[in-house]
Amino acid sequence: MDNIKIITEHWDKIDPKKIADYVAVGGYETLRKFVCEADPASALQEIKKSGLLGRGGAGFPIGDKLELVASSNKKEKYFICNLDESEPGTYKDREIAKNNPHLLIEGIALASLIIGAKKAFIYLNGNYEEEEEILECALSQSIENGFIGEGILGSEYGLEMEVFQGAGAYICGEETALLNSIEGRRGEPRLRPPYPTDKGLWGHPTAIGNAETVSNFPWIIKNGGAEYSRIGSADSPGTKLYTLGGSVKNTGIFELPTGISIRDLIQKSGGGMMLGKEFWFAQIGGASGRLVLENELEEKLVLKKGAKIPLGSGAVLVVDKTVDIHDMILSWTGFFRRESCGKCVPCREGTFRLFEIAKRMNNGKMSERDKAAVSDILWALENTTFCPFGKFSATAFRDTVEKLNISNS
Amino acid sequence: MKIKINNVEYSAKIGETILDVCKRERIRIPTLCAYKNLNREAVCRMCLVEVNKSDSLVTSCSFKVCGGLEVTTESERIQKARKVSLELLFADHAGKCVKCRKNRRCELQNLAEENKIDNFHFVPKKDEIGSADELDLLKDNRSRLVFEDNNRVITRTTEYCISCRRCVNVCPTQEFGLSRRAADTVVGTPYGKELDCIFCGACVRACPTGALTDHGDIVKAQDELDNLNKLAVAIVDETVLRNIADEIGGLPAGDVSGEVIGYLHELGFEKVFSLSFGLGKWIESAKEKMENRKRPIISDYCPSVAIYVKKYFPSLADNLLGVPTPDDIMARYIKNEYADKEKIDADNIVVISISGCLAKRKTKGRYLDHVMSPSQIGRMVRVKKIGKVEKGKFDHLAKEDMHPDAYSMNRKGGVANALSSGISDARAASGIKDIKRILEDMDRGNAEYDFADLMVCDGGCENK
Ligand SMILES: Cc1cc2nc3c(=O)[nH]c(=O)nc-3n(C[C@H](O)[C@H](O)[C@H](O)COP(=O)(O)O)c2cc1C
Ligand code: SF4
Numbered sequence: 111m112d113n114i115k116i117i118t119e120h121w122d123k124i125d126p127k128k129i130a131d132y133v134a135v136g137g138y139e140t141l142r143k144f145v146c147e148a149d150p151a152s153a154l155q156e157i158k159k160s161g162l163l164g165r166g167g168a169g170f171p172i173g174d175k176l177e178l179v180a181s182s183n184k185k186e187k188y189f190i191c192n193l194d195e196s197e198p199g200t201y202k203d204r205e206i207a208k209n210n211p212h213l214l215i216e217g218i219a220l221a222s223l224i225i226g227a228k229k230a231f232i233y234l235n236g237n238y239e240e241e242e243e244i245l246e247c248a249l250s251q252s253i254e255n256g257f258i259g260e261g262i263l264g265s266e267y268g269l270e271m272e273v274f275q276g277a278g279a280y281i282c283g284e285e286t287a288l289l290n291s292i293e294g295r296r297g298e299p300r301l302r303p304p305y306p307t308d309k310g311l312w313g314h315p316t317a318i319g320n321a322e323t324v325s326n327f328p329w330i331i332k333n334g335g336a337e338y339s340r341i342g343s344a345d346s347p348g349t350k351l352y353t354l355g356g357s358v359k360n361t362g363i364f365e366l367p368t369g370i371s372i373r374d375l376i377q378k379s380g381g382g383m384m385l386g387k388e389f390w391f392a393q394i395g396g397a398s399g400r401l402v403l404e405n406e407l408e409e410k411l412v413l414k415k416g417a418k419i420p421l422g423s424g425a426v427l428v429v430d431k432t433v434d435i436h437d438m439i440l441s442w443t444g445f446f447r448r449e450s451c452g453k454c455v456p457c458r459e460g461t462f463r464l465f466e467i468a469k470r471m472n473n474g475k476m477s478e479r480d481k482a483a484v485s486d487i488l489w490a491l492e493n494t495t496f497c498p499f500g501k502f503s504a505t506a507f508r509d510t511v512e513k514l515n516i517s518n519s
Numbered sequence: 520m521k522i523k524i525n526n527v528e529y530s531a532k533i534g535e536t537i538l539d540v541c542k543r544e545r546i547r548i549p550t551l552c553a554y555k556n557l558n559r560e561a562v563c564r565m566c567l568v569e570v571n572k573s574d575s576l577v578t579s580c581s582f583k584v585c586g587g588l589e590v591t592t593e594s595e596r597i598q599k600a601r602k603v604s605l606e607l608l609f610a611d612h613a614g615k616c617v618k619c620r621k622n623r624r625c626e627l628q629n630l631a632e633e634n635k636i637d638n639f640h641f642v643p644k645k646d647e648i649g650s651a652d653e654l655d656l657l658k659d660n661r662s663r664l665v666f667e668d669n670n671r672v673i674t675r676t677t678e679y680c681i682s683c684r685r686c687v688n689v690c691p692t693q694e695f696g697l698s699r700r701a702a703d704t705v706v707g708t709p710y711g712k713e714l715d716c717i718f719c720g721a722c723v724r725a726c727p728t729g730a731l732t733d734h735g736d737i738v739k740a741q742d743e744l745d746n747l748n749k750l751a752v753a754i755v756d757e758t759v760l761r762n763i764a765d766e767i768g769g770l771p772a773g774d775v776s777g778e779v780i781g782y783l784h785e786l787g788f789e790k791v792f793s794l795s796f797g798l799g800k801w802i803e804s805a806k807e808k809m810e811n812r813k814r815p816i817i818s819d820y821c822p823s824v825a826i827y828v829k830k831y832f833p834s835l836a837d838n839l840l841g842v843p844t845p846d847d848i849m850a851r852y853i854k855n856e857y858a859d860k861e862k863i864d865a866d867n868i869v870v871i872s873i874s875g876c877l878a879k880r881k882t883k884g885r886y887l888d889h890v891m892s893p894s895q896i897g898r899m900v901r902v903k904k905i906g907k908v909e910k911g912k913f914d915h916l917a918k919e920d921m922h923p924d925a926y927s928m929n930r931k932g933g934v935a936n937a938l939s940s941g942i943s944d945a946r947a948a949s950g951i952k953d954i955k956r957i958l959e960d961m962d963r964g965n966a967e968y969d970f971a972d973l974m975v976c977d978g979g980c981e982n983k
């Protein structure tokens with residue numbers, strides 16, 4: 111099953127603006143079956159059995175999340191597909207939207223009907239203009255064809271779906287900030303508890319899932335959770351979309367099972383390093399991801415919580431030795447200094463000071479005072495912030511300091 | 520339920536936060552953003568503690584107690600967390616204290632002292648800055664500063680703001696919000712508009728730093744106080760004396776009226792009159808006015824109510840009682856009757872009311888020269904470095920200048936009580952929520968009463 115494709119299967123064969131193309135390859139069959147059989151509980155069981163973990167970065171079992179909302183007896187519920195995708199170097203979700211929007215829509219419909227939501231949102235990154243057009247087009251076609259809307263395919267089921275475009279803020283990918291954004295509030299995270307599954311959008315139970323996560327739903331419900339759970343690594347089964355970038359021969363999106371080694375991804379999919387380039391390190395999971403050196407390339411890429419090298423959004427950036435690390439530090443710190451929501455003190459002030467220090471760096475060298483400051487700031491970002499953004503913003507800087515040894519060179 | 524804090528058992532109620540319990544048990548936890556019973560935003564991270572239910576530090580202001588909870592409020596990790604946050608806040612705050620109105624009265628400054636913040640390593644020293652470009656990087660030098668005091672009552676300086684959001688949450692009419700993000704976040708009015716609110720002053724009382732202060736040209740007032748050709752007169756409510764004492768600091772508990780009046784004399788107030796005279800006159804004048812006023816009458820004893828009604832319920836403006844504040848009435852008396860009696864040119868009298876009520880500044884008429892707050896008096900005492908003083912006594916405008924009902928007027932329902940002879944049925948409310956409900960009722964013509972005694976400050980007049 112090593113080359114099984116679940117999400118990318120039809121990418122180059124169908125026209126995203128033609129629903130007939132998707133239907134011709136068996137699209138919407140799972141949804142049809144779902145509404146005919148009207149047995150959301152067993153569909154949910156399949157999702158749970160699949161062991162599918164969220165692809166948005168946190169790696170939470172999506173089945174458990176859906177169950178929390180499904181079991182609530184509140185009438186009004188929501189499902190939100192998280193397509194904010196603002197992690198630098200990650201563009202897998204937009205490719206899903208662009209290449210096979212109907213797969214996404216079908217997945218969202220299944221997730222929504224499983225939890226009993228009558229309304230679903232696609233929260234789309236504000237910079238994704240082309241994708242917005244494609245999604246709107248696909249959505250109106252699926253409504254015309256009776257897959258979305260009142261009485262889906264003549265059944266009792268109904269679902270409204272809406273594309274909601276944010277303003278392109280990274281923090282709005284965090285699920286509670288996302289809720290605030292849809293509600294028209296300031297895009298910043300909320301205190302938890304209450305959790306969105308309990309009090310989410312406008313206070314109603316809400317399940318939020320990444321676009322890639324839900325795109326697996328049609329396959330899982332069609333082929334069974336047990337089948338899915340046999341793909342890839344046992345602790346975080348399935349395929350994964352890796353966004354491979356940097357100094358490798360082939361860059362782009364690759365759908366491969368979880369649990370492959372970083373080396374295999376670089377060698378087999380990426381075709382190895384670009385000619386004349388020497389591997390320095392790879393960053394796993396975007397700007398908020400960890401750095402791995404040559405001796406860690408055998409590490410397996412898994413989504414499980416607490417993994418040594420968190421896969422995060424699935425971005426793998428390969429950096430060669432000609433790269434100016436100071437440029438990278440500036441780009442990381444600059445990004446987080448811009449994107450912090452400004453809510454809590456350590457993140458608002460810490461990301462700012464870190465960027466200042468980065469700008470003061472002289473060929474990667476820091477003054478003794480700045481070294482002490484960096485150590486304090488990174489600690490505060492890792493241990494005291496309101497939401498995980500703080501940790502994210504510290505990861506690469508810490509690895510640079512601790513692994514790359516640049517300030518001593 | 521029982522929980523353990525620092526290894527001692529305490530009982531706690533469901534729904535309480537760790538901070539709530541600690542406050543009750545007098546266990547010190549530093550806080551900056553938590554304020555009274557407002558929405559807990561958990562943004563300052565000052566109150567972090569360790570709990571047995573989590574590996575990470577948690578904010579005690581938001582963490583709800585649960586059975587079996589064990590809390591540690593002091594450890595190396597906690598101390599470090601507080602210190603780094605405070606240092607980060609101080610990185611663009613240090614060195615500004617001396618010129619700040621809240622100097623020595625600032626919660627941030629107090630916390631910095633308590634936690635011995637002396638490390639400013641986030642900002643390079645002068646000789647470590649290589650070029651002008653690097654200097655430009657400093658947060659201080661970027662223009663996110665909003666300064667506004669055109670409204671004559673409240674001065675806003677984002678320079679001192681630590682984005683604790685107390686003002687955002689405390690404001691009864693939601694004048695404040697946040698704009699921009701990251702380190703560029705600004706707490707302010709929508710589109711940076713000039714503040715045009717009901718001036719209840721809740722935000723000024725809530726602000727832990729000098730970002731929101733009562734506007735006041737102390738220098739000008741001080742000049743007038745120092746001017747020997749002018750007779751400076753203070754009007755002060757006896758209950759306010761205690762607050763002045765607290766602002767001056769260093770005075771014992773209990774009755775210190777004599778000492779406070781002594782300080783006022785030292786500052787240049789030749790006469791100090793009790794507001795009770797004005798309160799009595801206010802009651803008289805209100806009773807007269809009521810006779811031919813449109814019912815139901817809305818009391819505007821609280822000047823914020825008057826502003827609120829005119830702004831949000833203009834159709835009810837005619838129902839306002841329409842009596843100037845006791846301070847205004849008294850100032851007018853001083854500049855007319857009193858000036859005549861003492862044979863002083865009214866132009867040479869400066870009447871200053873000392874009151875914590877900011878709305879009085881907005882509504883004040885021409886006879887009252889200034890309204891100063893107890894905190895401004897405290898600041899003037901500190902600036903002048905006045906040490907020990909001789910006790911003083913109130914001066915008197917008339918033999919009997921105390922009206923029996925005057926002192927209960929600041930309580931909810933007190934005004935209706937003082938005017939009860941002219942009222943058949945009254946409603947009393949304090950706090951915007953209840954006021955709004957009453958006014959909406961009235962607006963719909965549903966009021967079955969003929970007098971509404973309203974006060975904007977929660978739980979009665981905050982005139983301190
Ligand atoms: C700062 C921050 C940014 C995030 N950005 C995204 C994002 O762009 N897309 C996404 O799917 N999840 C993002 N997440 C994770 C979401 O909070 C949430 O866990 C996810 O949408 C849940 O979907 P999943 O269970 O399918 O992964 C982000 C989290 C944080 C803390
Ligand atoms: S102005 Fe004062 S109360 Fe408002 S957020 Fe700033 S520091 Fe806090």
Ligand code: FES
Nearest residue numbers: 552561563564580
């Ligand atoms: S008081 Fe708890 S975070 Fe500010």
